Amino acid sequence: MAETVTARRRIVLDCDTGLDDTLTLIFLSGRPDVELVAVGSVHGNVSAVQGAHNSAAVLKALGRPDVPVTVGARRPLAQPVQYSARVHGSDGLGEIPIDREVRVRSDSSAAEQLVQLARRYPGELEIVxxxxxxxxxxxxxxxxxxxxxxxxxxxxxxxxxxxxxxxPWAESNIAHDPEAASLVFSAGWRRCVLAGLDVTLTTWLRPAELAAIDGLATPGGRLAQQIIRRFSAYFSVAYGRQSCPIHDPTAAILLLHPEYGQYQPWSVQVELARGLTRGATLADRRPFVAGKPEPPHPPIEVATGLNVDALLECFVAGIRAAGTAPGQQTEKEARGE
Structure with a gap:
């Protein structure tokens, strides 16, 4: 009997590779149902150039130097650039030892790369x-x-x-470029999921997940152990907890497993005015219908709740699979089933 071949989902990861971006790279590389088509870097946790080299170094450590990495936007659309060394370290990876003899693409920008791929795979490509x-x-x-x-x-x-x-009002990724976020949220995508602090701050790794990852001897497992230790060091000071939430991997998991989340179809606007609330993400959450004006643009899927047990199990399974030889793990195991 012929073996059934499951079509892989083509994904582009757009990231400012710091600590939890790295966990996302590890997770996606461990999914047998994902074809990581390309990675684009952007200013944020570190410079766009540093982020690209971080991504390439992580992919090399995972045995995936075949994934193209392209340098993206070096600054926001309408404000000065700022970085997050306080959280992610001076190099974005918490100064962990990693082979940095890597190359990144210089023949196009991350935005151009994304457009090229979207035209090549119309209706198939997904973005994290x-x-x-x-x-x-x-x-x-x-x-x-x-x-x-x-x-x-x-x-x-x-x-x-x-x-x-x-x-107090703005999350970091949005605060780093509010104008860009406003354009993206109003674009009218086929499907747009927003995994904000509303849900990601419920994804703290618990003792069971930490122990499972600490027990891994795979390249992905060893790298994840170092990243989680560095990330947890920050949160132990900021939040008083010896753990960390998996902010960025949550967005990837909800794209692959929408059933792990609960959502509200809200039209989200971004505060662009200069002042205290710049970068705030605002949704009209009023429950009444009569007299409520039409939203300024189509609603997106705002995640408001999670099946945390399923999500964390899925995350650990992806980390477990990353960097292992083909055939060492079943597809169901890698999906956390």
Missing amino acids: AVGPLTNIALALMIEPDLPSLIAGISVMGGAVTVPGNNT
């Missing part, structure tokens, strides 16, 4: 965006039909129902 949204906004300017060419996009960003972390 876990940094500021500058590259996605620039791609929309290059190709206005991008939302119809892309099967779906999942964004780690925003704080719709909870406080921010960059400011």
Whole structure:
């Protein structure tokens, strides 16, 4: 009997590779149902150039130097650039030892790469965006039909129902480029998921997950152990907990497993005015219908709840599979089933 071949989902990861971006790279590389088509870097946790080299170094460590990595936007659309060395270290990877003899693409930008791939795979390509949204906004300017060419996009960003972390009102990825986020949220995608602090701050790794990852001897497992230790060191000071939430991987998991989340179809606007609330993500959450004005743009799927047990199990399974030889793990195991 012929073996059934499962079609893999083509994904582009757009990231500012710091600590939890790295966990996302490890997770996606361990999924047998994912074809990681390309990675684009963007300013944010570190410079776009540093982020690209971080991504390439991580992929090399995982045995995936075949994935093209392209440098993206070096600054926001309308404000000065800022970085997050306080959280992610001076190099974005917490100064862990890693082979940095890598190359990144220089023949196109991350936005151009995304447009090229969207045209090559119309209706098939999906985006996981876990940094500021500058590259996605620039791609929309290059190709206005991008939302119809892309099967779906999942964004780690925003704080719709909870406080921010960059400011009391704004989450970091949105605060780093509010104008770009505004363009992306109003574009009218086939599917757009927003995984903000509303849900990602519920994804703290628990003793069981930490122990499972600590027991891994695979390349992906060893790398994840170092990253989690560095990330947890920050959160032990900031939150008083010896663990860390998996902010960025949550966006990837919800794209692959929408059933792990609960969502509200809200039209999200971004505060662009200069002042205290710049970068805030605002949704009209009023329950009444009569007299309520039409939203300024199509609603997106704002994640408001998670099946945390399933999500964390899925994350650990992806880390377990990363860097292992083909055939060492079944597809169901890698999906956490």
